[in-house]
Amino acid sequence: MLDHAAALRPPIPVEIADWGAFGRGGVVYLAPTATRALAGLQGEVTMQLGGNPAFGAYWSPWAWTPHVTLATSVPPELLGPVAAACDALAWPIRGRIEAIALVEYPDRREHVVCRLSGDAR
Numbered sequence: 001m002l003d004h005a006a007a008l009r010p011p012i013p014v015e016i017a018d019w020g021a022f023g024r025g026g027v028v029y030l031a032p033t034a035t036r037a038l039a040g041l042q043g044e045v046t047m048q049l050g051g052n053p054a055f056g057a058y059w060s061p062w063a064w065t066p067h068v069t070l071a072t073s074v075p076p077e078l079l080g081p082v083a084a085a086c087d088a089l090a091w092p093i094r095g096r097i098e099a100i101a102l103v104e105y106p107d108r109r110e111h112v113v114c115r116l117s118g119d120a121r
Helices: 002-008 036-048 076-087
Strands: 012-022 027-032 068-071 093-097 099-104 109-115
Touching (some): 002 036, 002 109, 012 036, 012 076, 027 076
Antiparallel strands (some): 012 027, 027 068, 099 109
């Protein structure tokens, strides 16, 4: 599944210009700037997974939030110091996505990792 999506696209440049937190779950993340390439990769992965309900509604193209998880289960009393640390980062952070993975949470077990290659174009 994911190997086909990875083979369709070369590595994707990303720029992370902000951070955020999801709801009350204490999840803090870095937020990459949304680009067509990033949305295209997410759309291809979603299509390859076949809309499997096991992945939840957050995967749908209209509900997805691109992010890099920094921490989970951050207690409310630590969100202030975490916010200050994130605000102090040297923005923007530039990099590139070179692989995609299917990771099981909360165990963080990697089931598959596929390098982006663009070979199938």
